[in-house]
Amino acid sequence: MFDYETLRVIWWALMGVLLIGFALTDGYDLGVAALLPWVAKTDAERRMVINSVGPTWEGNQVWFILGGGAIFAAWPHVYAVSFSGFYLAMFVVLSALILRPVGFKYRSKRPDPAWRTRWDWALFVGGFVPALVFGVAVGNVLQGAPFRIDSDLRSFYEGSFLDLFTPFTLLCGLLSLAMLVLHGAAWLAIKVERGAVHDRARAIGSIAAIATILLFAAGYAFVAYGNVGYRITSVVDPFGPSNPLRTTAEQVSGGWLTNFALYPWMVAAPLMGFAGAALAFVGIRRGAEALAFAGSSSAALGIIATVGCSMFPFILPSSIDAHSSLTVWNASSTQRTLGIMLFVTAVFLPIVLAYTAWAYKVMFGRVTTEDVRTNPDFY
Numbered sequence: 514m515f516d517y518e519t520l521r522v523i524w525w526a527l528m529g530v531l532l533i534g535f536a537l538t539d540g541y542d543l544g545v546a547a548l549l550p551w552v553a554k555t556d557a558e559r560r561m562v563i564n565s566v567g568p569t570w571e572g573n574q575v576w577f578i579l580g581g582g583a584i585f586a587a588w589p590h591v592y593a594v595s596f597s598g599f600y601l602a603m604f605v606v607l608s609a610l611i612l613r614p615v616g617f618k619y620r621s622k623r624p625d626p627a628w629r630t631r632w633d634w635a636l637f638v639g640g641f642v643p644a645l646v647f648g649v650a651v652g653n654v655l656q657g658a659p660f661r662i663d664s665d666l667r668s669f670y671e672g673s674f675l676d677l678f679t680p681f682t683l684l685c686g687l688l689s690l691a692m693l694v695l696h697g698a699a700w701l702a703i704k705v706e707r708g709a710v711h712d713r714a715r716a717i718g719s720i721a722a723i724a725t726i727l728l729f730a731a732g733y734a735f736v737a738y739g740n741v742g743y744r745i746t747s748v749v750d751p752f753g754p755s756n757p758l759r760t761t762a763e764q765v766s767g768g769w770l771t772n773f774a775l776y777p778w779m780v781a782a783p784l785m786g787f788a789g790a791a792l793a794f795v796g797i798r799r800g801a802e803a804l805a806f807a808g809s810s811s812a813a814l815g816i817i818a819t820v821g822c823s824m825f826p827f828i829l830p831s832s833i834d835a836h837s838s839l840t841v842w843n844a845s846s847t848q849r850t851l852g853i854m855l856f857v858t859a860v861f862l863p864i865v866l867a868y869t870a871w872a873y874k875v876m877f878g879r880v881t882t883e884d885v886r887t888n889p890d891f892y
Contacts, residue, residue, distance in 0.1 A: 518751035520851040524587045525828075525841045527858065529821045531583055535576035536693070536813040538869075542570045544697020546613065546640025547690070549633055552701065552713040559633055560621070560885045563892050565704035567617065568876045572869065574610075586854055590668070590757060590844040591829050594660050598670035599653070602646055602677055609642035621892050640697075641690070648689025651820060652682030655769065656741050657832030662757050671833060681735050688728040692813055695721035695793055699809040702802040706881040715797050718805065722794035725812060729786055736823070742768025743830045749842055757843045762827075762835040769823040779822040785815030 515523065545566050553559040585592045596603060612635040620632035656679065659672035698718025705711055735741060747761035773779050789811030796805030824830075826841040845851060885891055 514852055515855070516752070517848040517851075520848060520855065521751065521841050521845050523855060524583075524845065524851055525821075525825065528580070528583060528587070529818065531576060531580040532821075533814050533817050535573075535580055536696075536817055537810050538573035538576055539570070540644075540693045540813060541696045541700040541809075542566045542573055542613075543640040543644045544693040544695070545701060546636045546697075547644055547694055548697050548701065548714065548717060549637050549640070551717060552698075552710050554709070556626070556629060557882050557885055558710050559629075560892065561705055561710060561880050561882055562701065563617065563620070563636070564885065565701060565880050567892050569872065570613065570617070572872060575865065583854075587846055587851060588828060588839070588844050589846060590662075590666075590755070590839050594658065594668045594670065594829060594839065597668070598658055598660055598672065599650060599677070601674040602650060606643050606646050609639050609646075611639075612636065613639035617892055644690045644693040645686045648686035649677060649682045651689065652679075652685030653677055654829055655685070655736070655820065655824070656681055657743065657764065657830040657835075657838075659833045660831050660837065661834040662831075662837040664758070666757070668837075681732075681739065681741060684728060684732055684735060688725065688732055688816070691721050691724040691728055692790075692809075692816060694718075695725055695790065696806075696809040696813055699793055699797065699802070699806040702797065703806055704880055706879050708882075715800075718797045718809075719794055722790050722797065722809075722812075725790040725816075726787060726794075729783075729790070729816060733783070736769050737767050740764070740766050742766060742770070743827055743835060743838060744768045744771060745826070745840070749826070751842050753842065755843055755845050755847075757837055757839055760836065760838060760840055760843045762830065762838045762840075764830075764832070764835050772823055772825055776822075782815050782818035782822050785811050786819055787812075787815070789813070789815050 545562060549559060549562055553562045584595070616632045616636040616639060620629055620636070623629070658670070659676065660668055660670045662668050695718055698714045698721060701714035702711060702718065705714070742765050743762050744765050745760060745762050747759075750759070753759060773783075789808045791808070793805045793808030793812060796802065796808050828839050828841060828844060830838040846854075
């Protein structure tokens, strides 16, 4: 069995894996939904776009559920603070996500164009809103959430819904949106027949790739020169009990760049973010769909990994009481809990990955307008 320090680091890494898995799979679903009104003009085109993600979107949401469950089990303090403090934001995201299954199932139940148009916009909201709000949430994690923990380990969130939206968090939201729209456009370039929809997706994807690069660079500048970042000032005990009050921390400008100086290998994450978006742009412009999708996937992986690498060992810092900040070392579950969870994950995660790979292999291929007209199983 691994020691307590190793288990904590493993579960920090696994949380990153789950978030990246969500971005790489359900991320293109959200991107495709956000693109729906702009790349498809006729009913046949819209059905083709919808059915490009129709067979996989439900399975892709498993990563989102796994992420929430893992936070609850492995990092209970983080779950308590984030899911209560960000309650309204979570409600907005879940409300938008609920529109997706309803839109998929009900859109084609009636031939009325007005009926279908309303559901098309519902699907757009179901993709656009989560893609934006997820980025805003990450921005709030980076700049710190307004919470404090008292001597009885009770957490108190002292912010409001509107406090979640600052220039930096909106920048992060736009970066998330651009990143997922790029991913969705690259997916459509692979999955739909060559024609009007394919060409529109490539055009928008090119813009999204450039926007991703520019917004990622702007985020770096904000972190480097703005008042964004934290550091631990007390002695760290990786084997100690989980008690947030044992840690002393402070807010410091540029604090999130410290790890890249201490561990130069971490620079690979932001480089992958920039290089992936550039590769996606080249692939889209040259009509190399597989290259474009590999690039958009690399961009998402690199951008998310950059957040994790820059913040380690912080998970959720406090903007009003830095001493209450939650870290890898002070907010985890017990050693036994982490060990049992790791065993379960080692057994079932390969099964999930194998089934996912098999499902994608079975449903590989482009969606055409002929398929939409003739296949009774299509939305």
